[in-house]
Amino acid sequence: MKKLLAGLVVLGTALGPVALLTAPPAAAATRCQGGTGSSRCVTVSNVKKHLKVVESVSLENKSSKKVTMHCSFTKSISRTTTGSISLTAGVKAQVFGVAEASTSIDITSSVSQSASQATTAGGSVVLRSHESVLCQRTYGYVKADVKEVTSTSTKSSTRRYTVTIPVNMGVRVVDL
Numbered sequence: 605m606k607k608l609l610a611g612l613v614v615l616g617t618a619l620g621p622v623a624l625l626t627a628p629p630a631a632a633a634t635r636c637q638g639g640t641g642s643s644r645c646v647t648v649s650n651v652k653k654h655l656k657v658v659e660s661v662s663l664e665n666k667s668s669k670k671v672t673m674h675c676s677f678t679k680s681i682s683r684t685t686t687g688s689i690s691l692t693a694g695v696k697a698q699v700f701g702v703a704e705a706s707t708s709i710d711i712t713s714s715v716s717q718s719a720s721q722a723t724t725a726g727g728s729v730v731l732r733s734h735e736s737v738l739c740q741r742t743y744g745y746v747k748a749d750v751k752e753v754t755s756t757s758t759k760s761s762t763r764r765y766t767v768t769i770p771v772n773m774g775v776r777v778v779d780l
Contacts, residue, residue: 633702637694642756646695648702651748653709653771659722659741662780665731675726675739675775682716683743687750687767695752699767703746709771717741717773725775736780744771 632649658681663673685696696713704710717725726739745768752763 633698633705635698642754644694644755645753646698647751647753648699649749649751651703651707651746653707654745654747656743656745657740658743661739662736663729663731663739664736664780665733668733670730670732672728672730674728675723675777677719677722677726677739677741677775680716680718681722681741681743681773682714683745683770683773684714685767685769687765695750699748699750700769703748703769707746707771709746712770715743715770715773722773722775726777729777738778738780740776740778742774742776744774745769746771 632647634645634647636643636645638644659677659679661675661677663675665671665673722741729737729739731737747766747768749766750764754761754763
């Protein structure tokens, strides 16, 4: 089934609602900072990129003629970094740095896309008689495991958590 796509940003492939985009996770990276009598070591591991479908619109041509249809979306969508609410600037910088290095993408703390931006990105699709496609808004993100170990001369404490860092919002078109 051949489709003519005009002004279209197509991201990824039709791998389902959540697709793992990288093969192996990055190796763990640890950074320690210390002063007199105390230190903090942060280990970032298991960094993986993901793609999730957040909204879908089905386009179906049930007529006997060729038609031009548009991928139109109605919601504004935004995502922000989740995980430990109390990430210090140093820990956040390390987590973002390891995520960027292991995924080769620029990391930000939030992404957003308005309905009109998504509709523009989706563009127009020319469908022949009885053809159909699915327009999907996607959210790309990176997940990483974080382990913080804080030590003083008298005690040590460990915190473990997973962070989700937004990467991008996009639109893709897949055959039905």
